[in-house]
Amino acid sequence: MENESLDTNAYIDWLLARAMLAGAGQVAARLSGQKEQWQRPYAHTQPAAAAARASVWFTAYPSAIMTQPGQTVLQALADPDLWAAFRDIGIAAVHTGPLKRSGGVTGRNYTPTIDGHFDRIGLEIDPQFGTDTDYRQMMAAANAAGLVVIGDIVPLHSGKGPDWRLAERAVDDYPGLYHMVEIAESDWDLLPDVPPGRDSVNLKPEVVDELARRQYIIGRLTRVIFYDPGVKESNWSATAPVRGADGVVRRWVYLHYFKEGQPVFNWLDQSFAAQRLIAGDIMHSLGVLGEGMVRLDANGFLGVERDEQGQVTSEGHPLAVTGNQLIAGLIRKAGGYSFQELNLTLDDMAAMGQGGADLSYDFVTRPAYHHALVTGNAAFLRLMLGLMGDFGIRANSLIHALQNHDELTLELVHFWTKYAEASFELDGETLPGLALREKIREQMYDRLMRAPHASYNLQSTTNGISCTTASIITATLGLADLNQIDETQKALIKQLHLLLVVYNAFQPGVFALSGWDLVGALPLPPAEVAELMADG
Template identity: 65%
Template sequence: VVGVDGKPRRWVYLHYFKEGQPSLNWLDPTFAAQQMIIGDALHAIDVMGAKILRLDANGFLGVERKLDGTAWSESHPLSITGNQLLGGAIRKAGGFSFQELNLTVDDIASMSHGGADLSYDFITRPAYQHALLMGDTEFLRLMLRQMHTLGIDPGSLIHALQNHDELTLELVHFWTLHAHDTFLYQGQTFPGNILREHIREQMYERLAGEHAPYNLKFVTNGVSCTTASIITAALGIRDLDAITPADIQQIRQVHLLLVMYNAMQPGVFALSGWDLVGALPLPAEQVADLMLDGDTRWIHRGAYDLVDLNPDAPLSAGQMPRSKTLYGSLISQLEDPDSFASQLQKILAARRAYDIAASRQILVPDVEHPGLLIMVHELPAGKGTQITALNFGSTPITETLHLPNIAPGPVVDIINERVEGDLTPEGEFTITLDAYEGLALRVVSSSPMI
């Protein structure tokens, strides 16, 4: 490599996260890495006008060799300190930060103390996809409870649909720190590493390969796919070219269910333009040149046109092929009250009206039906109790819920503004959900919570 002085030299660098991507030396006593990154962050805020910054792979800052010769980085004290310095500098400059940190739940909790303001929800993201693929919410419920047990408030998480990366199936929590801890799942006790392999096998089988050939594995720890193509895999649709108008209606229904899971709980809700238009993966041959190094993620990064700016263009300005989309542009969707975007608008209006983002999750109860998930939230400012009820299964559900220590009263659907029944003084409420239906409910009570 030719240095700044014009002399060629052989350079040796440390990498921990990925070959070809040097890691800055956060252990160097000159603090050059800290100065450079904090300077970059302050430049982004003060000069570029950014308000929120993403800290990626920020758990790998304090790399050190253990006595057994292996590297130690996750939860290294200097990783935690480095994040506190960076997060503190960003806050001091008037910005916010979030960490995209796919580690154990314990590590995410440690790195959040005084570090980034928010964390990407890698805790329940693969779990809610598993719930959809299997029609069973038990693993999702297990992860929600792990989150609470280890002291993470869901209000500190960014709950998201599709992003630019693969659907990661690393399940790091069960791979490393908790590999030999035992977990109760489907009536049996599993070591963490065995539970991890079981969940991964189920998801790979349903999400890719013969069952859904349009989704592709990404190296060894994930699947390249769009939200829409996760749903088509769950619905057993093998040929994306054979999707019918009736299929699109059902895909949209399931997509809104996933919106409900992520938006109707405390924290930040995020979705992508690919979600808004219902993008499908690109055929692999269209991006074969970009995948020569084995990176299959290009299939879910297709171009889209949100506002019909250039509806006939086959390629984006960056030369990405246009994705096939199921929902159309926002312009056309907002003229249709039944469209994905119009329904999303109603969901977000209810989320905003009742300040669900700032609520407190107080209960994730056991249920009888495998496809049912219930999350109970205490709304801020004395607005009462909110219940998110989701059917991840393909059959209707009628079930009596048992919700202790919640003041009784009428139960109202806050999205469609209709009464769904009553919560009794004994804490019982009977709920009815169609296949893949979600409800956002509020208990209207004049009494405070018990």
């Protein structure tokens, strides 16, 4: 049971004063009834216009930015010389990564992010990165250099912040914000105890099955992202008992596609709380912070249901398409553009682009061009380029990027789910999708991670390989000691890195490169970053 002091009206008031849903309504009201929202077309995607505003981007996660002693991330980013340097080398936009407060709250204490600040819990700038004044100074430097600042919207989930704590306590319509279900006390025997020091516990698949049989939840999803035996075996977790504002003690079961601390929003609840929160977040990013574009993170999972065949479907769900049309349309109405990082099947990517985000990350050919580099064989890349055309995905609608995450994504979702049994031709061989996927993954794992010389690249759950672009190249070249790279080897690494730049930059659409790529970053020894690796 939670501490008794957290059951008081004073604590509820403390949460309400900090909740995103409450703040979003205040921000959104600024545009309601105003002429500004009727000055621009908004119903259809505008990839050409978005790319024309800025066709070369620099991307960096704020936590990865190295600052001077005593300097915040935003103070470092406010340096006018930095923006002038970006401009001089041809960069037109900077994607700062998520800067708003993230993580959770336990009692009245804020807890750190568990997913690189994609577990948003507030509209304000995260104190870890600086102050609102720091942010305004950064925007002034960007504007003076004529560059666009790109921010982030996270429409799928939040962290366990004030909104979640209010939902646990059944305050107003906050439970309608999340995909959470109250479990009758007579069925609590199904739920495992929550370990000391935690506020929830992941459910075993057999518990999920029984809860579905008792018609509480829709059941197992076809894909468990970040599957980890004994840690995350399903997309469902149960809360500890929580006393509500009405005095009733409840346990909830809730959905999370990613980590346990990222409860999923309910995008079709009669309260429309999720839409209200995200609309306010959009208006805050564009109207208050002054961002010109925003990324829609994990936006492909906004709808989920059990279909007539008994399968629990989410990816490419019609509600996700509709939700993204609403989100992207509102962004265009407010004068901005959006892009999505959507690692789905190609047909789902194409569907999500109908009236949704203006641009999409190239998850189509990125694993394939890495495979071509590693193996010296472009057959898989040719296959993916052909499939891209078959599904009507145009190169000018894509962001052709080098590294944008701390792993090389090798999920190859297209061949894993819908097209697992479809036939594909590769190197004169006909393979079902699932076998093709495993063949490509095994080749990449063997050469980039399992080889004796490549121990610096690590497994990234089921997603792929934790590495950098440079360490993909060093592993490809068979280099074992990253501290003993000579000048000849360094020149070859640069040459291959530039080859990947050319592949991406010479395509229509947007070219994006990261700070990791600009400096040629290599992985650090795990022991040096053990604390950062502890939660995945």
